[in-house]
Amino acid sequence: MKLSILDLISVRKGQTTADSFAASKQIIETADKLGFVRYWVAEHHNMPSIASTMPGPELMYLGQGTERIRLGSGGVMLPNHAPLAVAELFALLSAVYGDRIDLGIGRAPGTDPVTSAAMRGHLGEGRMVDREGNTIDPVQQFPQHVIDTLSLMQPDGLRVPLHGGREHVLKATPAAVPGTQPLPWLLGSSGYSARLAAELGMPYVFANHFASGATTGMKIYRDNFTPGAYGDEPQTFVTANVVVAPTEEEAQLRSEPFMLQMSRMRTGGPMEKLHLAGEDVRSVMSDGERMVGEELASNWIIGDPKSAAAQLEELAERFEVDEIMIQPIAGAMDGEDLREDPGRTQTIELLADELLDPADALNTKERLNTVVDA
Incomplete structure (x- = not known):
């Protein structure tokens, strides 16, 4: 099995943004040494528990x-x-990191409606309009904007028609x-993106870490796939929220901060930095929040190493994929270093021991030397 990582660069009580980035730096370095395939960062805005707002600049730092x-x-x-802004930013990443850049594209705003309007310059009287003055909804333009972004990163570029029959x-x-152009992936949680x-x-990724319906999405994608510039066969995998610890009890304990956060998102509760x-x-955590959280967590993978590995293998078999992108959501405990995330790092290391080929990891001596140097 191939394993990859999705990181929201979580922020817990007591942490600064700098602390959370230091912890994520440790996570990507660990994943790189252990043979994980990808490390992706998300885009969310105006959320106290998430520091990942701008994937491009974050990757420039974290990839070092x-x-x-x-x-x-x-x-x-x-x-x-x-x-054009997205294409240029990821062209720059490719210039620095070569052929190991993925451009995952999503259609959702990644935030609340007011913040979304602010991101698009629509607060107050600000708005985007077409040539006739009609308001433009960027979501409705999503398919064309995907095509434009991909074209801008190709050697021939994008031809823009001008008045008088000219082109730019x-x-x-x-x-x-x-x-070395970035490999684009379309992210989705519905049949729209799959189609x-x-x-x-x-290539297509179903956001199984927060949405149901992966079976339908995968079927739509595979049944309707059109061979093209990115390959003759469908390329796909799914995501999953994962907590792994030496014991089932510790794994359940470390899952609760994220459980509370997700239940509050669903019920409109107060959004804060992650609790310990x-x-x-x-x-x-109220009884109602726990009930909602436990319902959400029924789709997560929480357990000791062997149990979690078995669940991931079952997930891969169910969706007929050979890669799972885990979002390690293990919470931190009181007294743990603010510039580290031991629970999330532990999740990664324990899964690697169970599922990854040791030959894919850097040799043990080099790993130990890296830890000592750090």
Whole structure:
């Protein structure tokens, strides 16, 4: 099995943004050494528990020192951005990191409606309009903006028609070395994105970590896939929320801070930095929040190493994929270093021991030397 990582760069009580990025730096370095395939960061806005707002700049920092893991966005929420801005940013990443950049693209806003409007310059009287003055909804333009973004990263660029029959050629700069353009992925949690990815011949990822319906989405994508520039066969995998610890009891304990956070998102409760596992979260979690949280967690993978590995293998078999992108959601405990995330790092290491080929990891001596140097 191939394993990859989705990171929201979580922020817990007591942490600064700098602390959370230091913890995520440790996570990507660990994943790189253990043989994980990809490390993707998300785009969310105005959420106290999430520091990942701008995938491009974050990857430029977090990727430093890595040797082989693919770096990507999970994803760039395209309605929040101009296609040329996205294309140029990921062209720059490819210029720095070569052929290991993934551009994951999503259609959702990644935030609340007011913040979404602010991202798009629509607060107050600000708005986007077409040539006739009609208001433009970036979400409705999503398919064309995907096509434009992909075209801008190609050697021939995008031809923009002008008045008088003339054309202007736009290309993302800096130009990537041929063969190192970012590999685009369409992210989705519904049949809409699955169908669009199939139509465009793009790789596709179903967001199983927060949505149901992966079976339907996968079937739509595979049944309608059109071979194209990105391959003759469908490329796909699914995501999953995962907590792994030496014991089932510790895994359940470390899952509760994220459980509280997700239940509050569903019920409109107060959004805060993540609570600590143990008394800190249990002292504030209501019975109603626990009930909602446990219902959500029924789709997560929580357990000891062998149990979690078996669940991941079953998930891969169910959706006929050979890669799972885990979101390690293990909470921290009181007294743990603020610039580290031991629960999430532990999840990664324990799964690697169970599922990854040791030959894919850097040799043990080199790993130990890296830890000592750090």
